[in-house]
Amino acid sequence: MRFEFSTMGCPCALHVEDVGDDVARRALAATLAEVDRLDRKYSHYRDDSLLATLQRSSESIDVDDETANLFDFAAELNRQSDGLFDITAGKLTRLWDGRKPAQKEIDAALRVTGWHRIEWNRPTLHVTTRNMHLDFGGLVKEYAADRCAELCREVGVQSGVVDLGGDLALIGPHANGEAWIVGIKAPRAEGKAAASIALPRGGLATSGDYERALIIDGKRYSHIVDPRSGWPIEGFASVSVVADSCLVAGSASTLAMLLGIERGGAWLRELGLPHLCIDGEGRISGDIKI
């Protein structure tokens, strides 16, 4: 059974098999409730999200365990990427959403960007810079996919896939034990798959400039912004990673995009996770066989 829905600004689907209607609908209800909960809590487009509250507050705030875990994870990604993965860069990301901003706007956004502008001592967060926008992009959708897969397992689904905008978390293999064959999105070719791979467990995530990219005078600008320069990154057109969770796959693919072709490719090889990279010329690299 396949259920389609939309959340976090992207088309999503829940595939389940070998269960009755009742279990399937409970799985769908749990999935919709969970993505809605996480969207309300962490969306950087909503003024009533927890992130909005945190970034507005001039006081230190103790956050809940789930949020603390996300901040810990984001801190680790920031450390591993030498500051390239930065949840404080929400202002810059918004700036490039649908238009090319002026340099003075970029400069202003850079002044409210940077991990050093927050104080994070679990469970206490203090945003020391006014007008900062926190952005869990690259984390929350992938985390939501893992959470939904876990909830589906809890209601009794053993075979299925959660697909949140192309980021996939496996609920479990096909009823006969075989892996799901899933498509890796092709960059710059909407609806087409660059490759199909067997996903026996875990998750698959793809980061790329195929979605929300900005094209001005024929030049593509990725929606992924370098928090140091304030300009969209140039490098891979897309990076797909397979890991034992969608969260790890998504963070690895996002970091590889941020690190660029040379460093990103080397970093993925060091991680040892199966990956597929496609550059702007359509050249494919990585160890996922297609």
Place this chain on the structure above:
Amino acid sequence: MNTNKRPSPSLSLLLAASAALVGHKAHAEETSTAPSIGYRFNVYDEDAFSGAPVIGSDKRYHVDTQQLDFSGNVGERNTLNVDATHEVMSGSSPWYSIPGPNNKPIQVLSGATIRDHRSAISASLMHDAGGNSTTTGSVSYSAERDYHATAIGLEHTIPLNTALTLGFGGSLSHDVIEPTDAEIFDRIRHAQKNTYSAFGSLSWVLNRASVLESGIQLNYQSGYLSDPYKLATVGEAQLPDTRPDRRTEAAWLVRYRLAINDNAALHADSRVAVNSWGQKSVTLDASLYQTLPGDWQIIPGVRYYTQHSARFYAPFFDANDAGSFYSSDYRLGGFGSVAGHLDLRKQFGRWEFTAGMERYHATTRYALGGANAANPGAVSYTRIFAGLDYHFD
């Protein structure tokens, strides 16, 4: 994905940081081990005596070892390892030494060539509790004609934060010794010894390329700790090797792992130990794990070891100066050693072939600060091995 490989430092960090978010299941899957079975053949061959004068056969110990191991999952979060070993030992071993011209020791070797078998089996079960926390229990049993050893162990690792992991554990072993030819040589008929060990370690992920681990190990032995097959010359007489019935040892271990680039990693280890018998030792070990094109891996390495002798060690004793304890066992004497090894690994699909060679040379000249007494039994050996593993997944 290849779960047979140990996660890289970067991936370990990501997994540790994500474990709290994505729960135990995803993590358990990441750390689960694909079932594998392996066979190893190992030949250990000590050099014949040369240089120091000897009485008896100069052919020393030779050990052929066959090993079969299995590793696989038991349920979602448990990994079982079972290892069976069979050894065939032959050759002569240093028995005692006597003063020769200019008081230089002459090594006397056991008259008869020993030929013995040892069989051992060990099993360990690791439980992954999630969040990088693991508990491992182990049991082992080893049997020879004259020696039986049983051991159990338990260890636990727990992450303190994303970069720091605490490990601790302990083990007990009980050995029973029933020497052969006890009546002929007036050896002890039956003896036992117990060993109690405890350790604690901290592992730091320093950055995405390096990990540092430091640990302390305490060992306490009690019971019959002498070697029933060795004698010591005290004055004109050859008396049974006689050692204290307790020994306490403390050791400090440091391990460093550095990913030099995508294809090379440095492993550097050190161990400093002192014990209540007056022995002090230092081990320094470094290996380079270099991956080559075509799924080859080459691992060259060197090891240096230095040991200060036990208080009651001498190649022979003056009857007037000998205390309650005396031993001429070369393993308790002062010496230093240098070893070099070269291992090769090659993967063919699900098969992995390994082969290697080690050359070890020990002498009093290599001892740090010099050895305080001659050690005519210091050993040098060559070890070669080959093995084949099959990974089922």
